[in-house]
Amino acid sequence: MAISDKEITCRDCGATFVFTVGEQEFFAEKGFTNEPGRCPACRSARRNQDRGGFSGPREMHPAVCAQCGIDTTVPFRPTGDKPVYCSDCFSQMRR
Numbered sequence: 001m002a003i004s005d006k007e008i009t010c011r012d013c014g015a016t017f018v019f020t021v022g023e024q025e026f027f028a029e030k031g032f033t034n035e036p037g038r039c040p041a042c043r044s045a046r047r048n049q050d051r052g053g054f055s056g057p058r059e060m061h062p063a064v065c066a067q068c069g070i071d072t073t074v075p076f077r078p079t080g081d082k083p084v085y086c087s088d089c090f091s092q093m094r095r
Contacts, residue, residue, distance in 0.1 A: 010039035012046075065089055 006019040017039040027035075038046065060073040066083030078084045085093065 006035070008035060008037075010042055011037045012042040013039060015039050015041075067093075 003021050003024050005021055006024070007016050008019050009016050019035055023036075036043065058075045060075055061077050063072055063074050063078045063084040064070070065072050065086040067085055067089040070086055072084075072086040074084055
């Protein structure tokens with residue numbers, strides 16, 4: 001059975017949106033059995049609401065990387081009791 005794009009009506013705003021073949025494959029890969037009930041805009045608004053209503057970018061704080069020493073910014077306030085890494089050094093450490 002071939003999968004095709006589906007038009008779905010958002011349960012929050014009533015707008016129609018397309019549930020693409022790629023999205024359907026992603027949902028199936030993740031084991032999701034239900035189709036999305038909200039359009040992308042309403043899903044995003046709901047996610048932001050779940051984050052405490054913050055819809056803007058995260059507040060970033062200056063820091064110095066403990067490994068390479070460059071100035072960087074991080075999405076949390078460094079307390080000084082743990083090392084802070086730039087995104088490149090952090091990615092290398094995770095591998």
